[in-house]
Amino acid sequence: MHSQLMEELLASNSCPMNGYMQFLMLPSxxxxxxxxxxxxxxxDINSLVQLYRPRLLRYVTFTIGDSDxxxxxxxxxxxxxxxxxxxxxxxxxxxxxxxxxxxxLIRDQLRTEKFHFWRKARATAVDLTDIASxxxxxxxxxxEQFLISERASQVQRALRDLSTNQRRVFILxxxxxxxLDEISVITSMxxxxxxxxxxxxxxxIRAQLGGKR
Amino acid sequence: xxxxHLNDEQFAAHLLDLAGEQAAAAHLRDCxxxxxxxxxxxxxxxxxxxxxxAWSEARPVLQSRKVAPSSRRWFLGAAWxxxxxxxxxxxxxxxxxxxxRNSISSxxxxxxxxxxxxxxxxxxxxxxxxxxxxxxxxxEQSPALEYxxxxxxxxxxxxxxxxxxx
Numbered sequence: 001m002h003s004q005l006m007e008e009l010l011a012s013n014s015c016p017m018n019g020y021m022q023f024l025m026l027p028s029x030x031x032x033x034x035x036x037x038x039x040x041x042x043x044d045i046n047s048l049v050q051l052y053r054p055r056l057l058r059y060v061t062f063t064i065g066d067s068d069x070x071x072x073x074x075x076x077x078x079x080x081x082x083x084x085x086x087x088x089x090x091x092x093x094x095x096x097x098x099x100x101x102x103x104x105l106i107r108d109q110l111r112t113e114k115f116h117f118w119r120k121a122r123a124t125a126v127d128l129t130d131i132a133s134x135x136x137x138x139x140x141x142x143x144e145q146f147l148i149s150e151r152a153s154q155v156q157r158a159l160r161d162l163s164t165n166q167r168r169v170f171i172l173x174x175x176x177x178x179x180l181d182e183i184s185v186i187t188s189m190x191x192x193x194x195x196x197x198x199x200x201x202x203x204x205i206r207a208q209l210g211g212k213r
Numbered sequence: 214x215x216x217x218h219l220n221d222e223q224f225a226a227h228l229l230d231l232a233g234e235q236a237a238a239a240h241l242r243d244c245x246x247x248x249x250x251x252x253x254x255x256x257x258x259x260x261x262x263x264x265x266x267a268w269s270e271a272r273p274v275l276q277s278r279k280v281a282p283s284s285r286r287w288f289l290g291a292a293w294x295x296x297x298x299x300x301x302x303x304x305x306x307x308x309x310x311x312x313x314r315n316s317i318s319s320x321x322x323x324x325x326x327x328x329x330x331x332x333x334x335x336x337x338x339x340x341x342x343x344x345x346x347x348x349x350x351x352x353e354q355s356p357a358l359e360y361x362x363x364x365x366x367x368x369x370x371x372x373x374x375x376x377x378x379x
Contacts, residue, residue, distance in 0.1 A: 049274065058269040071272070151260035173229070175262045180229075195229070202225035206250075209257055 045082050052095065053078070055176060056102050062159060063106055063168045073109060077102040092185060099176070099186045103168065110164060158208030166201035169194050219247045227251070 056077060061070035080101050081088075088097055140148070159167050165187070172183045180198075184191045219227065223237040228251070241248050 053274065054266060054269040054272075057272060058265050061269070062265060067272075148260040148264060151257040152264035155257050155261035156265075174258050175265070195231075198229055199222065199225040202228055203221040205258075206221065206224060206254060209254060 043082075043085065045078060048081065048094075048098075049078055052098050055095075056098060059099060059168070059171055059176065060102055060106060062156070062171055063164060064109065065160060069109065073102065073105045076105055080105070092182075095176075096178070096182050096185055099172065099178075100188075103186050103188075106164075106168070154209055155205060158205040161208070162201050162204055163197075165189075166197045166204070169197040170201040170205070173198055218244060219251075224251070228254070 053074060057070060057074045060073045060077075061067050064070060064073070077098060081098055084101075088094075092100075159170065162170065168187060169183055169189075172178045172186060173180075178186070180191050180194050183189075183194050187194065189197075219237055219240060223240075227237045227241070241251065
């Protein structure tokens with residue numbers, strides 16, 4: 001059971017080694033009860049934030065396209081998770097549970113008129129052009145960094161043209177490496193709907209990247 | 214190669230690892246262009262994955278949630294300090310008030326005592342003077358009588374002493 005948990009945790013990270021290291025650093029984040037049910041030590045909010053915040057923040061940011069609002073939603077997500085930690089039954093991974101909470105918060109936010117007003121009034125879109133330079137020098141050549149930055153910008157531009165549903169399923173599938181069932185749980189959409197959104201998002205991004213039709 | 218390239222459905226299905234895409238897999242084995250396109254797509258998404266995660270990790274954790282309790286703690290501390298000051302002020306003023314009242318009452322008591330003392334003193338003085346006067350006026354055989362002088366002078370002196378006492 002413990003190895004299953006390990007695999008589950010590793011599968012939740014696209015960079016397995018990184019996830020494994022984090023797991024080793026925070027060994028008390030998950031433990032097992034006598035009945036074999038997965039229970040998280042959700043009381044330790046600092047560890048929770050440390051482990052899941054970057055991915056949650058990215059998901060929210062590139063789903064709604066507003067980094068400032070995404071910060072607020074991510075914080076609210078952890079706050080809500082902490083407050084409702086007793087309701088976590090362990091029938092899904094903490095990762096899926098947190099993304100589900102974030103998704104509900106995004107949905108609530110998108111429904112408000114205030115969000116649409118501020119979206120028109122200001123655009124705090126994420127600028128990824130300088131991110132490639134964040135890497136330690138010597139790890140990649142300047143040409144490689146430029147190439148990575150350009151490719152990333154292309155995908156980002158393509159994501160902006162997608163609908164919110166298409167964006168969120170694309171991020172969950174290709175960035176968070178979640179399977180269709182997990183995406184279905186998180187987004188509360190049937191698996192076939194998830195597939196449809198994924199197909200459309202891939203087609204749109206393929207076109208944006210100059211692919212053939 | 215004249216075979217049609219992967220359409221959007223096949224391309225997406227292959228990316229999503231959906232079953233039943235044998236034709237797409239077979240085509241990819243033969244078509245270098247589609248392979249290259251697929252590879253380019255994956256590289257682009259990987260680049261975005263890498264860069265966006267780096268961006269997200271570089272974002273500092275906002276401390277507002279942590280600040281809020283500490284500011285609230287500060288506010289609570291200030292409230293307690295204010296309450297303590299208020300309590301001290303009230304206590305001090307009440308003490309001062311009591312002390313003032315006591316001093317006023319003791320002051321009036323002193324005055325009364327002083328007044329009482331002075332009245333008693335006056336009375337005692339009067340008594341003393343009366344006694345003195347009585348002693349003076351005590352009828353003794355005047356030496357003037359021996360010489361046959363009238364007693365009028367002594368009577369006049371008595372009258373004078375009595376009027377002084379009054």
